[in-house]
Amino acid sequence: MSLLDSLKWRYAVKRMNGNKIPEATMHTILEATKLAPSSFGLTPYNIIVIEDEETRKKLQPHFYNQPQVGESSALVIFATWNSITEKEVAEYMQEIAEERGVPVESLNDFASYINGSIKNLTAEQLQIWAAKQTYIALGFTLVAAASEEIDATPSEKLIIRK
Numbered sequence: 001m002s003l004l005d006s007l008k009w010r011y012a013v014k015r016m017n018g019n020k021i022p023e024a025t026m027h028t029i030l031e032a033t034k035l036a037p038s039s040f041g042l043t044p045y046n047i048i049v050i051e052d053e054e055t056r057k058k059l060q061p062h063f064y065n066q067p068q069v070g071e072s073s074a075l076v077i078f079a080t081w082n083s084i085t086e087k088e089v090a091e092y093m094q095e096i097a098e099e100r101g102v103p104v105e106s107l108n109d110f111a112s113y114i115n116g117s118i119k120n121l122t123a124e125q126l127q128i129w130a131a132k133q134t135y136i137a138l139g140f141t142l143v144a145a146a147s148e149e150i151d152a153t154p155s156e157k158l159i160i161r162k
């Protein structure tokens with residue numbers, strides 16, 4: 001299918017048949033998720049994939065009791081970070097340094113630039129900013145699922161921890 005045909009095929013599915021998504025297909029979808037852009041490349045979210053049926057059934061009441069949660073074969077949770085501090089930025093610099101094989105010190109200017117930007121934001125602004133990045137990843141995932149002809153339903157839940 002062309003990309004446009006895949007997007008026309010996609011809709012927010014209300015019931016699932018629970019058929020297992022082949023491993024290679026799941027891998028493709030999650031790789032697309034990883035390829036989503038984010039501001040500074042910081043990806044201020046964690047992605048948790050729950051394939052275990054018992055766990056999904058336990059979680060269903062926490063997602064407005066929507067049957068898709070229990071019936072699906074995979075629940076992909078995009079958990080936006082509550083806060084972003086210099087610690088997360090330092091960890092990100094470490095990851096880049098390892099991936100590119102460069103000394104972490106060579107990224108000091110980049111780290112200072114990010115730290116300077118996030119320091120100017122309130123906790124609430126940071127959470128909103130982080131959530132925006134998360135939704136980009138969700139969008140990539142939904143498009144990838146459609147292109148693989150895998151049914152999906154997006155849903156959101158607001159939990160703010162102070």
Ligand SMILES: Cc1cc2nc3c(=O)[nH]c(=O)nc-3n(C[C@H](O)[C@H](O)[C@H](O)COP(=O)(O)O)c2cc1C
Nearest residue numbers: 010011012013014063064066068135153154155156
């Ligand atoms: C952030 C977000 C949250 C949504 N939450 C739900 C939801 O909890 N349950 C559901 O069935 N659909 C949910 N939807 C799907 C929308 O209702 C749906 O995309 C919209 O009505 C357009 O229909 P379509 O996607 O079937 O074309 C959500 C969509 C988004 C983007």
